[in-house]
């Protein structure tokens with residue numbers, strides 16, 4: 001790995017993910033020479049200054065990117081293409097544009113018309129996070145042992161792909177390169193559908209409580225608590241994810257609904273074999289996640 005990976009790195013949107021990257025870079029000196037940090041929210045910038053996570057901290061996106069060797073967009077997926085459109089004309093020739101967005105197809109389609117021939121675009125999605133957001137939520141070890149999914153287009157130069165892969169390895173992540181649609185289907189299944197179910201089940205429990213005029217959530221013990229941790233996540237981020245990965249999400253939701261209906265049918269009929277098989281399969285899968293260090 002050539003050091004530094006980037007002379008100047010510009011991070012736009014230093015929330016949970018962006019500030020975790022910045023913290024890691026502050027903890028492992030030498031990966032980049034200079035950190036420029038930009039956001040549209042003055043309170044976020046103030047916090048980044050207090051935490052000393054940037055060498056230059058600004059709300060001027062165009063100035064922020066002009067000397068950067070790499071610009072990393074860490075804003076919600078619904079804002080990635082418009083922020084990219086605003087900064088691309090001001091980036092220096094030969095620089096790399098990357099982002100950490102949770103969805104790919106619609107973001108790439110909206111962003112591609114703004115790309116320049118002399119800027120490589122290498123999207124990278126770290127499969128790591130928490131239900132918290134903002135600059136105070138980040139931590140330097142967030143990406144350790146987690147997958148980072150790179151989805152470069154066929155036009156992206158290999159050198160830029162290698163550079164972004166090296167960057168995420170330095171964040172502690174394991175790298176997998178995959179196709180855009182493949183990415184969206186996988187993430188719909190393992191990330192977007194669980195969030196949809198978690199948000200919805202909290203509402204279902206709350207409505208039941210209203211209907212029964214009784215406390216329901218007061219008695220939510222660890223099953224409900226563990227299952228719904230992710231329902232505390234940020235509404236803007238998740239609105240954008242659901243709307244930007246709607247086809248893949250609706251398709252896996254449909255599969256899940258069929259499987260849930262099959263389980264309901266087994267319970268209705270008293271079909272013990274199907275019930276036990278479904279539970280045992282779930283248990284096996286959950287245990288294998290722990291063995292793969294992803295849980």
Ligand SMILES: NC(=O)c1ccc[n+]([C@@H]2O[C@H](COP(=O)([O-])OP(=O)(O)OC[C@H]3O[C@@H](n4cnc5c(N)ncnc54)[C@H](O)[C@@H]3O)[C@@H](O)[C@H]2O)c1
Pocket residue numbers: 012013014015016017018038039040041044074075076077079083100101102103125126127128129130131132133134135234237241
């Ligand atoms: N939270 C997770 O678990 C997670 C994991 C992997 C990837 N991601 C992706 O990473 C990105 C950031 O997520 P996060 O959880 O760090 O979000 P966050 O809410 O913690 O931070 C987002 C930051 O972007 C800024 N921002 C929003 N719109 C902007 C705009 N138009 N111009 C400039 N700044 C703007 C906000 O002020 C905020 O500081 C999203 O695309 C998300 O899908 C999130």
Ligand SMILES: O=C(O)C(=O)C[C@]1(C(=O)O)C=C[C@@H](O)C=C1
Pocket residue numbers: 101102126127128129130131132190191192230233
């Ligand atoms: O662990 C959590 O709280 C997360 O929501 C992290 C999580 C996920 O669903 O796995 C959320 C969105 C991402 O794009 C990647 C990771």
